[in-house]
Every structure is written in structure tokens, then in C-alpha cells.
Amino acid sequence: MAFTEKQPVTGKQRFKEKLLTVPPPIEVAGRRIKRYHVTADPAGIAPDVEKAAYAILPELLPEPDGTPPVTFVVLHRGGDDGAYLNTYSWVWDNVLHYANAAAGQPVVGCPDHDPTHFITPELPWIGCVFELPPILHERDAWVRHMLAPEVPDLEAYLADSLPAGTTGDRS
Incomplete structure (x- = not known):
């Protein structure tokens, strides 16, 4: 979500992966946050x-629905003044609730x-190319630890994060 009117929309020579760090999980409003x-x-x-x-994160979280209260967030600092917080919360057993x-x-x-x-913009955007890599990892981790096993393992899910590196190191 770091597009500005000043930047061109095309041009491969300007693209460079960004750094990805993985701070430890926290708890906010009763939800565990990766x-x-x-x-x-x-x-x-x-x-x-x-x-x-x-500080704004509690406003972005859904009400409990019986699904383990877990969310993952991507906090992105753009190359200009922009900063973006994307929240993806597990609801209804296997669905991601999105807010930003x-x-x-x-x-x-x-x-x-x-x-x-x-602020909370009213745009239907789910993330830019730098913010999307965690979604695939988190989908697979949710299936691996919460949906596929006979007994879900929430602690294993919380411990399973995309490794730090760059946003493109996912091969």
C-alpha cells in the first residue's frame, strides 16, 4: 500500500525486496498476535x-467466535511517510478476517x-507485494498445526513464523 501518485506504476529497475523481521508474539485484547x-x-x-x-490494533480485531483467538499482523513502513498495519485474524475455523x-x-x-x-481507510486492499508473503506461510501453518492434526496445536502454530530475511526469500 505504499503507492503514491509521484511513483511510476511500472519499471522493474526500481523494484527491490524489503527487509522482513519477525518480532515475538504479543497479546492484545485477548488475542495472540504473531x-x-x-x-x-x-x-x-x-x-x-x-x-x-x-495502539490502534484493538480497533482492528474481530469479536471472538469460538475459533482460537489468533491474529497475524504485517506492519510496513513505506519508503515515504506511509506506515501500514494489516491485520489477519482467524475466524470461523478457517477464514481470515482482514482489517487495516x-x-x-x-x-x-x-x-x-x-x-x-x-486511521482506518475504507479501501478494499489486502496488502502490497511486500506485505503478502506472510499470508501464504500463515495459511500453511494454520492448516499444518490447527486443521490437519487430530488434535490442534495452538502453541506450535504460534511458534511457526516465516523466517526473517527479505520479503522475497521464500523459495
Whole structure:
């Protein structure tokens, strides 16, 4: 979700994978949250941006429905002022509930360029190319640990994260 009107839509020479880090899980509003951070900055996500993103997280989580209360998030710091928090929560046994927040990106409806001023845009976007790699991994991990075994293993699912590296290291 880091597109701006100033950037061209095509041109392979400008594409470069971003860094992916995997902070430890946290608990928010009774849900266990697996976390992925995406940024081009080797220093990672700035603490003030991370704090602001996780402050809005409770607003993005669905009500409990009997499915183990687990969510995975992708916090992405764009190459400009933008910051994006995509939340994917397991509901109805095998369905992903999606919600997002964005900051610092007027193109998606943010009121300013402040990467700590998160809002919840009304766009139907589920993530950009840098934010999508965790979805496939998390789908497979959910099946592997929660749906396929005779006895679901929530702790094994929580421990099974995409390894840190770059967003393209998934072969």
C-alpha cells in the first residue's frame, strides 16, 4: 500500500525486496498476535511508529467466535511517510478476517504525512507485494498445526513464523 501518485506504476529497475523481521508474539485484547515487520530501513520500524500502530490494533480485531483467538499482523513502513498495519485474524475455523490502518499517506485517506497518525481507510486492499508473503506461510501453518492434526496445536502454530530475511526469500 505504499503507492503514491509521484511513483511510476511500472519499471522493474526500481523494484527491490524489503527487509522482513519477525518480532515475538504479543497479546492484545485477548488475542495472540504473531508479528511481521517490513521496511527498507535496516534499523527497522521506528519505535514511535510501532507504538502508534499497536495502539490502534484493538480497533482492528474481530469479536471472538469460538475459533482460537489468533491474529497475524504485517506492519510496513513505506519508503515515504506511509506506515501500514494489516491485520489477519482467524475466524470461523478457517477464514481470515482482514482489517487495516494506515498513517502518513494522503493517497489512502490519511489527513497528514505523520507516520504515527493511524486511521482506518475504507479501501478494499489486502496488502502490497511486500506485505503478502506472510499470508501464504500463515495459511500453511494454520492448516499444518490447527486443521490437519487430530488434535490442534495452538502453541506450535504460534511458534511457526516465516523466517526473517527479505520479503522475497521464500523459495
